[in-house]
Amino acid sequence: MHVVVSCAVSLDGYLDDGSARRLILSGPADLDRVDALRATCDAILVGANTVRRDNPRLRVHSDVRRQERVRAGKPENPLRVTITGSGDLDPDAPFFGHEALVFTAPAGLDRVTGTLGKAATVLPAEDLADVLRDLDARGVERLLVEGGSAILTALLAQGLVDELQVAIAPILVGGGVRFLGGGVFPPGRLTLVEMRRVEDVAVLTFGRPPHDDRHWLGVAIALAENCSPVPGAYNVGAVVVAADGTELARGYSRETGPDVHAEEVALDRVDPADPRLAGATLYSSMEPCGVRRSRPVPCAHLIAASAVRRVVYALREPPVLAAGGGDAVLRAAGVTVVEVPDQAFLVRRTNGHLIPTF
Numbered sequence: 001m002h003v004v005v006s007c008a009v010s011l012d013g014y015l016d017d018g019s020a021r022r023l024i025l026s027g028p029a030d031l032d033r034v035d036a037l038r039a040t041c042d043a044i045l046v047g048a049n050t051v052r053r054d055n056p057r058l059r060v061h062s063d064v065r066r067q068e069r070v071r072a073g074k075p076e077n078p079l080r081v082t083i084t085g086s087g088d089l090d091p092d093a094p095f096f097g098h099e100a101l102v103f104t105a106p107a108g109l110d111r112v113t114g115t116l117g118k119a120a121t122v123l124p125a126e127d128l129a130d131v132l133r134d135l136d137a138r139g140v141e142r143l144l145v146e147g148g149s150a151i152l153t154a155l156l157a158q159g160l161v162d163e164l165q166v167a168i169a170p171i172l173v174g175g176g177v178r179f180l181g182g183g184v185f186p187p188g189r190l191t192l193v194e195m196r197r198v199e200d201v202a203v204l205t206f207g208r209p210p211h212d213d214r215h216w217l218g219v220a221i222a223l224a225e226n227c228s229p230v231p232g233a234y235n236v237g238a239v240v241v242a243a244d245g246t247e248l249a250r251g252y253s254r255e256t257g258p259d260v261h262a263e264e265v266a267l268d269r270v271d272p273a274d275p276r277l278a279g280a281t282l283y284s285s286m287e288p289c290g291v292r293r294s295r296p297v298p299c300a301h302l303i304a305a306s307a308v309r310r311v312v313y314a315l316r317e318p319p320v321l322a323a324g325g326g327d328a329v330l331r332a333a334g335v336t337v338v339e340v341p342d343q344a345f346l347v348r349r350t351n352g353h354l355i356p357t358f
């Protein structure tokens, strides 16, 4: 699935001025550009706060574009999707309708279904990565994310954005909702793909380089931030990426069970018969384990037994919990292994409970 973010930002970096009235930063031509973009997508995701504050319809405005979609065998409008913890949304809002999906934490599913179940399909999701997995499984090939700040920050921090379209409006707002909040973002530079003038608005499109090891290793390192820390185990993130830059799966330590390693979570999420695995790279924030007490098969052996033939990691496993040695196991099995030691300090920082953070 291709994830496109589109938003409009004031020159001083705000999405909204925080007043009761919604701030339109785009001009008419730019809103039409976004309408054309909407028409190319299967679903549009916004955060619950955007639904509350903007009361958006999120439909394709142009009759011609809607007709073209129908001619192509698609529904008139993309699916509308939101995520909420509180469930505090008005079921009569124009956002809702039979093609709206509401994701919420599994623990709150019954409560949110109680208030919104007649207005939309309410579904469980642990986090945004889970939402994206669900949409992908529903056949959503292009997902447009229109904001707001919390959703954009979370998606960018988790490296889940393929394309970022930012319309910069020549307006100084002075305060309100910042474009992005603070967070640990994957290190490295995005690629500037296009600069376009749309009336008085500058539209910048950024992409991520498909074959950039540092980008994907950064995603794996950032994923480890999701781990619930335990005294006797590391916090690790892993992501499997096909040769064309398509993400196949991701995971982090203990995500699916108390002793499960990040590489296992990610590998479990790919069909072993997927032909893309043969050209794929597994990125792990830490050297895959070569010795393991918690489960029968160390990760290096699991990877060697899979179709994956390339591994990139940042921190060589320190001899604290086990002997390590996964790098050698992989190489002996014919897997290409790349160590990126200059990123290891970031992995140490996530594992300060077990190893020095220098």
Ligand SMILES: NC(=O)C1=CN([C@@H]2O[C@H](COP(=O)(O)OP(=O)(O)OC[C@H]3O[C@@H](n4cnc5c(N)ncnc54)[C@H](OP(=O)(O)O)[C@@H]3O)[C@@H](O)[C@H]2O)C=CC1
Binding pocket: 006, 007, 008, 009, 014, 015, 016, 018, 022, 023, 025, 046, 047, 048, 049, 050, 051, 053, 054, 083, 084, 085, 086, 087, 088, 127, 128, 146, 147, 148, 149, 150, 151, 152, 154, 177
């Ligand atoms: N200029 C532009 O292009 C755009 C501007 N905006 C502006 O942005 C503002 C809204 O942004 P913001 O306040 O940051 O809110 P968001 O729209 O990003 O929504 C955040 C809400 O999403 C829900 N949520 C649930 N799980 C997650 C998760 N894992 N990560 C993030 N959110 C989650 C929570 O809802 P809950 O509280 O229900 O639990 C949370 O409060 C508005 O003022 C709007 O006008 C919005 C879109 C585009």
Ligand SMILES: Nc1c(N[C@@H]2O[C@H](COP(=O)(O)O)[C@@H](O)[C@H]2O)[nH]c(=O)[nH]c1=O
Binding pocket: 006, 007, 008, 023, 024, 025, 026, 030, 031, 034, 046, 050, 051, 054, 055, 056, 057, 058, 059, 146, 147, 167
């Ligand atoms: N303010 C703002 C945007 N806001 C986005 O547009 C959504 C509303 O769309 P609609 O339902 O069609 O009116 C709103 O929820 C938010 O996601 N978008 C932009 O391109 N430029 C802008 O200046």
